[in-house]
Amino acid sequence: MPSRRILFNRLTLPALALLAGGLLALMIHSNSQLARYSNPLCASWLAHGIGMLTALLIWRAMPTPKTSSRPAPPPIWAYLGGLPGALVVSLAAITVNSPLAMSGTLAIGMIGQVLFGLLTDRFGWFGMPRRRYRAQEILALLPILSGCAILIFGA
Structure with missing residues (x-):
């Protein structure tokens, strides 16, 4: 019988990732509506301010760990996560309000995420462990790319 931790990883973590993807689509839609009534930069500022x-509210509500040792500080580049986030919000607000619409923006964004993830795994960028590609990972790209192409260009 699998342990609770393995079961949590197999069931809950993919569900959380799926939820994050849905929330990303909702965020892009909301920000595109803000950008339509103002501009992408204003929408980005408002989205990040509210975020x-x-x-802060979630952080304050979380219990503080009772450890006596201080963890090591993160690498300096880890503090720059807001930069790509601000660009994602601004660029997605522009592209959603274009002929690409929501599905095209998300499809092309997904291609970018998958390709960047594969490169990050392969070369060990940002402190990630290096991984060699397996054949099924390369084969998995074909239906992803095909599905995105159908969404963008039609059948």
């Missing part, structure tokens, strides 16, 4: 307040 910061939400994160």
